[in-house]
Amino acid sequence: MQLQEKKMADVLIVRPLEKRIDAVTAMDFKQKMSDWIDSGNRRIVLNLSEVDFIDSSGLGAIISGLKKVGNEGNLVICVVKETVMSLFRLTRMNRVFDIFPSEEEALMAFSEKV
Amino acid sequence: MIRLMIESRLENVPLIGGAIRGIADMLSIDAINSHHLELCVVEAVTNVTKHAYHSEAGHLVEVDILVYPDRLTFRVCDSGESMDLSKVAPLDFDPFKVETLPERGMGVFILKSIMDEISYEVVNGQNVLIMSKYLKIKEHSA
Numbered sequence: 014m015q016l017q018e019k020k021m022a023d024v025l026i027v028r029p030l031e032k033r034i035d036a037v038t039a040m041d042f043k044q045k046m047s048d049w050i051d052s053g054n055r056r057i058v059l060n061l062s063e064v065d066f067i068d069s070s071g072l073g074a075i076i077s078g079l080k081k082v083g084n085e086g087n088l089v090i091c092v093v094k095e096t097v098m099s100l101f102r103l104t105r106m107n108r109v110f111d112i113f114p115s116e117e118e119a120l121m122a123f124s125e126k127v
Numbered sequence: 128m129i130r131l132m133i134e135s136r137l138e139n140v141p142l143i144g145g146a147i148r149g150i151a152d153m154l155s156i157d158a159i160n161s162h163h164l165e166l167c168v169v170e171a172v173t174n175v176t177k178h179a180y181h182s183e184a185g186h187l188v189e190v191d192i193l194v195y196p197d198r199l200t201f202r203v204c205d206s207g208e209s210m211d212l213s214k215v216a217p218l219d220f221d222p223f224k225v226e227t228l229p230e231r232g233m234g235v236f237i238l239k240s241i242m243d244e245i246s247y248e249v250v251n252g253q254n255v256l257i258m259s260k261y262l263k264i265k266e267h268s269a
Contacts, residue, residue, distance in 0.1 A: 035144075036137050036173045066144070066162070068169050069233035076228050084225075096162035103240050104233060108222040 014041040018049070024123050025049060026116065028060040034071030043074035047081060055086025058119045062092035067100055079110065087111070091119040128193050135176045135186040135205075143190055144169045150192060154199075155265045163241045164199065164260060170234040171203040171256050179207030179254060198243070200259040209254050212247045 015030040027046070034042055049057070059075065061067075067075075079088045091113040093101070101107040113119040131146055133139040144165045151161035172188055180186045191202040218236040220227040238245055242258040249255070 033141060035169065036140060036177070066165070066169075068166060068173065069231070069237055070173065072233065073230040077230050080225050080228060080230070096159060099159055099162065100166065100237070103237060104218065105220075105222060109225075109228060 014038040014045065016042070016045055021120055022124075024056045024058060024120060025054040026058045026060060026120075028062065029064055032063060032065040033067070034064055034074065035066060035068045036070040039068075039070035039074040042071070043077050046074070046078040050078065050081045050086075055082050056123050057082060057086070057088045058116060058123070059088060059090045060092050060116050060119075061090060061094070061097060064097055065094060067097050072100060072104065072106065076106070076109075087123070089113065089119050089122060091116050128191055131190040131192070133172070133188050133190075134184060135180040135188055135207075136184050137173065137176055137182075139188075140169055140172050140176065143172050147192070151199075154194065156262060160260070160262055164201075167238050167241050167258060167260075168201055168203070170237050171201070171258070174210075174234050175203060175205040175207065175254075178210065179205045181208070194264060196264055198259050198261045199264065200257065203256040203258075205254050206252055207254065209249050210247065212245070 017028040017030055019026050029042065031038060082088050089111040092115060093112055111122060113122065129150065131143055133143060147165045147168045148161055151164050168190060172190065175188050176182065186207060189204040193200040212235065215235040216232060218229060218233055220229060238258060243261045244259040246257050
C-alpha cells in the first residue's frame with residue numbers, strides 16, 4: 014500500500030495515497046504502521062485526506078496502530094471525509110480517536126501536550 | 128434483479144463495491160447511504176471470502192441486488208462454511224481503555240447497524256445472507 018510519511022519534529026505524519034483501506038490493503042497498512050512504531054515513532058498523525066473508503070479490516074488496522082503506540086504515545090487522525098467519518102461514528106470509534114479537520118490542528122494538539 | 132458473481136479473491140471485493148456504488152448512483156441514492164450500501168456488501172462479501180471459503184480462491188460468491196420502490200435488498204450467496212449470525216459477539220468496548228478495543232469482528236455489527244433487515248439461511252447447501260435497506264428509490268428505466 015502506498016503511504017506518504019514525513020516527520021515534523023518528533024511527530025510522524027502518515028498519509029495513505031490509496032483510496033481504500035480495506036481487506037485488500039489493511040494488512041500491508043498495519044505492517045507498515047507497526048514497523049514505524051517499532052522504530053520508535055510514538056506520536057503519529059494519520060491524514061486520511063485521500064481515503065474514500067474504510068471497511069472493518071481497515072478500521073481494525075488503524076486501531077492496531079493506536080494500541081501499539083501505547084500509553085506513552087498517541088495516534089490521531091485528520092482530514093476525514095464525511096463518508097469515512099460515518100464508520101467511525103457507527104462503531105463509536107469517534108470517541109476513541111482524536112479526529113481533527115486539518116493536519117495543522119492535529120499537529121497543534123501534539124505540541125500542546127508537550 | 129442484478130446479479131454479480133466473483134471468484135473468492137479479496138482483490139475482487141472492491142469491484143463488487145464499485146458496482147454497488149454505481150448502481151446506487153444511478154438510482155440517485157445520496158452519498159452517505161450509497162457509501163453505507165457499498166460498505167455492507169463489501170463486509171458481507173469479505174466475510175464469505177475469508178470465513179466461508181477460508182481465503183481459498185476458486186469458489187463462487189454471488190451477490191443479487193433487488194430494487195424495489197421502497198428498499199434495496201441484497202442477497203449474498205456462497206457454498207462454503209455456514210455461519211451463525213446469533214453467535215457473533217456484539218461490539219463491546221470501553222472507549223477509554225485501549226486494551227478493550229476490537230481489531231476484528233466488526234463486520235456483522237456494521238451490517239446490523241446499517242441495514243434495516245438482515246437474515247441468514249442455508250438452503251440446499253447454499254448460504255444466503257439477505258439484507259435490506261429501506262430507502263425511497265426514484266423510478267428508473269429497467
